[in-house]
Amino acid sequence: MGTVLANREFRALWISEAVSVAGDQLTRVALAILVYERTGSAFYAAGIYALTFLPALAGGLGLSQLADRYRRRTLMVVCSAIQAVVVATMAIPGVPLWVLFVLVIIVPMVQSPALAAQNATTREVFADDDAQYLRSQDLRGISTNTMMLLGLGGGGLLIGAIGITWTLLIDAGTFTVAAILVHRDVRNRPPAGSKDDGWFDGAKWVFGDRRLRVLLSLSWLVGLAVIPEGLAAPLAQEAGAAPESVGWLLAADPLGFILGTFLISRFVPDRHRIKLIGALATASVGVLVLFALKPNLIAALVLLALAGAVGAYQITVMAVFNSIVPNEIRGGAFGAARTGLRVSQGLGVAAGGLVAELIGSAMNTVALAGLLGVVLAIPLAVAWSRLHEAPAPAKPSTPDNDTPGRQEAA
Structure with missing residues (x-):
């Protein structure tokens, strides 16, 4: 499995995904604690946690198609930059709750096209080597689940040690790292599909x-x-x-x-x-x-x-x-x-x-x-x-x- 890490493009995609997943789990825990501390309401605390998942549904079905219409590297970088700014804004002390709820919706909405672009790009990276592609997916599965466990399990401890604001800033930093790695190491391929x-x-x-x-x-x-x-x-x-x-x-x-x-x-x-x-x-x-x-x-x-x-x-x-x-x-x-x-x-x-x-x-x-x-x-x-x-059927030649x-x- 380690042989796929010799590929510079995949290594950048893999690291950026791993750190972003860990940061996302920290943010979920931090926001749930933040809202509960400010409202004392279990309903609002659960609601802010649920909002980190639900917008991905609409974004997954609709916005993911941007990964076919635009350059995938550019899309990943732009989405990561937007997420970094949004999460950093959440970290500002005293942000009104309604603003916090809006920002929480934006992050997973933006994440959907980025994930679609990352998924498609990984297949492009190993287009001529099915065995290495399968190994890359194994490695992604292991690292993603490991980071989710570490983020959720260690989130409370980290928040207790450094506070909610710094925890959110760490998540913003993970998106920044992701944007830099992808921009530096991933090829800027032309759009795979057409805007038509x-x-x-x-x-x-x-x-x-x-x-x-x-x-x-x-x-x-x-x-x-x-x-x-x-x-x-x-x-x-x-x-x-x-x-x-x-x-x-x-x-x-x-x-x-x-x-x-x-x-x-x-x-x-x-x-x-x-x-x-x-x-x-x-x-x-x-x-x-x-x-x-x-x-x-x-x-x-x-x-x-x-x-x-x-x-x-x-x-x-x-x-x-x-x-x-x-x-x-x-x-x-x-x-x-x-x-x-x-x-x-x-x-x-x-x-x-x-x-x-x-x-x-x-x-x-x-x-x-x-x-x-x-x-x-x-x-x-x-x-x-x-x-x-x-055999797979051919893609239709006419977009309509x-x-x-x-x-x-x-």
Whole structure:
């Protein structure tokens, strides 16, 4: 995996993403604490945290297409600069709450096209080496999850040590570093697409291809796999564990994901990884069925870590996705895929909470989610086993085509 770091362009993209992710987690924690200290309202504290996620939905589906219409390096640099200024403004003591809420909306909105550009550029960097591209995605998956854990886990400690203002300024600094690295080390390639393309050509092309529909459906099963995170507190209670164990339950899945990504990358040949997507997707939700046995805390942690480990198939899903989608619409296509992923996670957590409230058991809710996931995953896995070797359909040559890429891969 370390061989991909010899590529200067990827190294800049990788470092900029890692430091930005860590800074984002610090900001989420800092803003939640800041708003709670100023208002004393748990509702407002939760609201400011939620706002760091929700605008990415609209930005992912709409603004991601900017990554196809403009130079991707320029877009990444401009977006990082805007985010640095916005977060630095948040750090000004006494900023009115309404201004803070507006600024919080801007950051993830701007982040969406930057992520789409970064995702597409990484594929361009390794356009002639599929094996190294897959390794680069493994490394991104490991580092991103590690930085999220460090940022969330250490955020409170850092804020206690240096204060909210300096913590926010650190996040602003991470965006500045990202902008400098990308501008210095990433090639300034011409736009991949055209400003004359239809605004949602990427999304239309994706959903017009049966193979990609099946692939994304397997990815969006994470909406069921994420339900234990939303029920961490009642799960700890049912397991007879102390409230402090909620953090362990939340950390188990991403820790498992990091380990699973490394093991799959190290021991599973590339050609087999694509074939195993369906089986691993089924296993990632199937493990949750065992919560029907009412495991204790240790067993619950093992189950969640195991679910996270096999859930590392998500890395392969996005690598295959980016390899199938034409470069000129890759930004918009990525935005559609990421938006679907976010929506599935949000709906999954909300539905899990509702079901747990109705049946009175978080563990039974998780088990039911796992059972539903298996029922959905098996036919999708069978379909993927038949479709994964099919050639991709050609991108339509006319931007105003109403049904781009309607051929079904078979």
